[in-house]
Amino acid sequence: MRITMVGTGYVGLVSGVCLSDFGHEVVCVDRDAAKVARLRHGEVPIYEPGLDALMARNMAEGRLSFTTDLRAALEGAGAVFIAVGTPSRRGDGHADLSFVEAAAREIAQAASGPMVVVTKSTVPVGTNRAIARILSEERPDIPFAVASNPEFLREGAAIGDFMRPDRIVVGLDAPDGPARAAMAEVYRPLALRELSFVWTDLESAEMIKYASNAFLAAKVTFINEVAALCERVGADVKAVARGMGLDGRIGPKFLHAGPGYGGSCFPKDTRAFAQTGRDHGVALRLVEAVIDINEQVKARMLTKIAALCDDRIAGRTITVLGVTFKPDTDDMREAPSLTIVPALIGAGAAVRVVDPQGRREGERLLPGVTWDDDPYRAAEGADLIVLLTEWNQFRALDLRRLAAAMREARMADLRNVYSAEEARAAGFLAYDSVGRPGYG
Numbered sequence: 001m002r003i004t005m006v007g008t009g010y011v012g013l014v015s016g017v018c019l020s021d022f023g024h025e026v027v028c029v030d031r032d033a034a035k036v037a038r039l040r041h042g043e044v045p046i047y048e049p050g051l052d053a054l055m056a057r058n059m060a061e062g063r064l065s066f067t068t069d070l071r072a073a074l075e076g077a078g079a080v081f082i083a084v085g086t087p088s089r090r091g092d093g094h095a096d097l098s099f100v101e102a103a104a105r106e107i108a109q110a111a112s113g114p115m116v117v118v119t120k121s122t123v124p125v126g127t128n129r130a131i132a133r134i135l136s137e138e139r140p141d142i143p144f145a146v147a148s149n150p151e152f153l154r155e156g157a158a159i160g161d162f163m164r165p166d167r168i169v170v171g172l173d174a175p176d177g178p179a180r181a182a183m184a185e186v187y188r189p190l191a192l193r194e195l196s197f198v199w200t201d202l203e204s205a206e207m208i209k210y211a212s213n214a215f216l217a218a219k220v221t222f223i224n225e226v227a228a229l230c231e232r233v234g235a236d237v238k239a240v241a242r243g244m245g246l247d248g249r250i251g252p253k254f255l256h257a258g259p260g261y262g263g264s265c266f267p268k269d270t271r272a273f274a275q276t277g278r279d280h281g282v283a284l285r286l287v288e289a290v291i292d293i294n295e296q297v298k299a300r301m302l303t304k305i306a307a308l309c310d311d312r313i314a315g316r317t318i319t320v321l322g323v324t325f326k327p328d329t330d331d332m333r334e335a336p337s338l339t340i341v342p343a344l345i346g347a348g349a350a351v352r353v354v355d356p357q358g359r360r361e362g363e364r365l366l367p368g369v370t371w372d373d374d375p376y377r378a379a380e381g382a383d384l385i386v387l388l389t390e391w392n393q394f395r396a397l398d399l400r401r402l403a404a405a406m407r408e409a410r411m412a413d414l415r416n417v418y419s420a421e422e423a424r425a426a427g428f429l430a431y432d433s434v435g436r437p438g439y440g
């Protein structure tokens with residue numbers, strides 16, 4: 001099948017590469033000419049484990065190409081995917097649909113015959129119907145079909161998630177129209193059990209994506225709130241989460257207390273979902289609370305850091321380990337570091353940062369920090385280590401060596417990687433984490 005992918009960001013590029021690996025002939029289109037030029041040279045503009053090799057193989061085998069020319073890319077395509085960004089709109093937090101609507105309009109203008117227009121971008125309920133209207137207004141001569149196919153991949157594990165998804169959700173404009181056959185063909189190589197497909201209507205598919213992300217954000221926020229209480233009562237949130245997670249009805253995932261969720265999806269999707277509720281007169285009070293509490297969690301982390309500095313941050317040297325919103329990605333969108341690091345600098349600290357992949361984006365987003373690639377060197381003469389992203393490189397640090405390098409060995413372990421016992425044994429004067437007893 002010939003497939004066009006519009007947008008080569010984290011989702012569009014991974015989807016395009018994986019679909020070509022299924023054996024489809026995929027042409028990826030982006031309006032960013034510099035990005036397309038790099039892709040054509042086999043350069044992957046983002047950090048996603050395994051993506052470069054998979055992309056190279058499918059390009060070499062002639063199934064994957066990149067262009068800025070939408071008209072040429074659509075020639076003979078059975079399906080075109082829209083995978084452009086849907087960031088938060090300024091002001092009300094709703095999803096900014098201007099990129100999606102522009103892509104739909106451009107597709108309609110460039111198409112020379114019928115095809116299925118599939119929305120992979122995360123879009124609020126009603127958007128796919130709006131896309132159908134745009135298509136028929138622009139090109140009443142072409143009978144486009146529309147499908148909603150939200151994406152659930154996680155950055156850092158995107159290829160595995162795309163190749164072995166828990167489920168594939170497809171919302172259709174007509175139960176047995178051409179979109180169903182085309183979508184079945186797109187995913188046939190996965191040879192999934194029919195059970196893994198959720199065939200539904202457009203509105204339900206759109207709701208599934210937002211409800212899933214809001215639920216996961218709520219789960220993280222729940223354990224973060226429990227963590228705050230654990231600190232007061234002397235309980236250990238890791239033990240609490242383990243005890244909860246072994247219950248099959250709860251499950252262990254997304255029960256790790258930390259500095260608050262961030263990233264390219266949860267913050268914007270919870271805001272957009274809450275706004276959709278308000279627009280329809282149905283207050284999503286739980287989602288509103290999640291958004292609010294998550295901001296407080298980040299502020300609570302700053303209080304912890306200040307306490308470890310005896311409430312005098314000015315003049316301290318602070319080494320931050322990890323600034324991307326999670327490990328194995330270079331994505332910095334709405335990372336907790338973007339709140340915490342500027343606050344430390346604003347309070348007068350000298351901040352050093354180590355992150356295996358965060359520097360490219362981080363140099364622009366975190367002005368005023370000093371970058372290093374070695375945690376031990378970055379700890380030399382420092383007053384505090386803040387462990388903010390649990391990259392593997394930071395999970396097995398020689399704590400003794402780290403403590404010995406510092407001026408005053410103190411640590412804010414905001415991902416609960418180590419323990420107070422380990423820190424004490426290594427010579428740290430003070431240690432704090434999230435939802436567990438600290439000292440110092």
Ligand code: NAD
Binds near residue numbers: 009012032085122151
């Ligand atoms: P991104 O910002 O990384 O990439 C978007 C790309 O689209 C950019 O390269 C941009 O140049 C291109 N683009 C914009 N308008 C275009 C147009 N008219 N024609 C051609 N190209 C155009 O975005 P992303 O992180 O890949 O997210 C895309 C969508 O997928 C969003 O709706 C997001 O919510 C959703 N999503 C993201 C993830 C994730 O982990 N990043 C996971 C699931 C779903």
